[in-house]
Amino acid sequence: MQIFSKVMTDTDVRFRFSFPAQCLQHLDFAGNNYVDLRVKDSCGELRVIRCLKRDGDYDKPVLSKGWRQFVKYYELTVGDVVVLHREDDHNLGSQFRIEAKRRSSLKLFGEEVWVEVTRAN
Numbered sequence: 001m002q003i004f005s006k007v008m009t010d011t012d013v014r015f016r017f018s019f020p021a022q023c024l025q026h027l028d029f030a031g032n033n034y035v036d037l038r039v040k041d042s043c044g045e046l047r048v049i050r051c052l053k054r055d056g057d058y059d060k061p062v063l064s065k066g067w068r069q070f071v072k073y074y075e076l077t078v079g080d081v082v083v084l085h086r087e088d089d090h091n092l093g094s095q096f097r098i099e100a101k102r103r104s105s106l107k108l109f110g111e112e113v114w115v116e117v118t119r120a121n
Contacts, residue, residue, distance in 0.1 A: 001026075003084045003096075010078050013071055017063040017082065024061055026086050027051060028094075037063075039084070039096040041070065043119050047098070074100050074117045081114065 003026045004019045012018065029035050034052045041047055050065035076082075081101040086094050100117040107113060 001086050001088075003086050005081060005083045008076060008078055008080050008082060012082075013076060013078055015068075017067050018060055019063070019084075021053075021059045021061060023084075024053060024059055027061075029053065036065075037096050039098045041073075041097075042099045042116055049098075070098070074119060076100055076117065077102075079103065080117060 004023045006012075006017075006019055008017070027035055027037070033055055034050055037049050037051055039047050039049055047070060048066050049063050049070060050067075051061055052064050053059045053061045070076075079102075083099050083101065085097045085099075087097060088094055101114040102117050104113040104115045
C-alpha cells in the first residue's frame with residue numbers, strides 16, 4: 001500500500017523531507033515523537049530513516065536522520081518523486097519500501113514517463 005508520493009522540493013533535497021500529516025496513521029510512534037523506519041530501497045538495501053513529528057497541534061512529519069544519505073546515494077534532485085510503501089506481512093509485520101522516480105524525456109501516448117532512479121556510481 002502506498003503511504004505517500006511527493007515531488008521533492010529544495011528543502012527536501014538539502015535538509016529533510018516533509019510529507020502530509022494524514023500519513024502518520026500508517027506509522028507506529030509508540031508514544032514517542034519519532035520512529036526509526038526500516039525501509040528497503042530499490043537496490044534491496046535496508047536503510048534506517050528517522051521520521052519525526054512535531055509536538056502539539058501541528059503534527060507535520062519529516063524524514064530526518066538517514067534521509068540525506070539516501071538522497072546522496074541516489075543523487076536525487078528537486079522535481080524527483082519519492083514514494084513510500086507499507087507492505088503488511090502476517091509473519092514479519094509491517095515492512096516499508098522506498099523508491100525514487102525521475103521524469104524521463106520520453107512521452108508515451110502523450111503522457112510523461114517516470115522511471116525509477118537507480119543507484120549513483
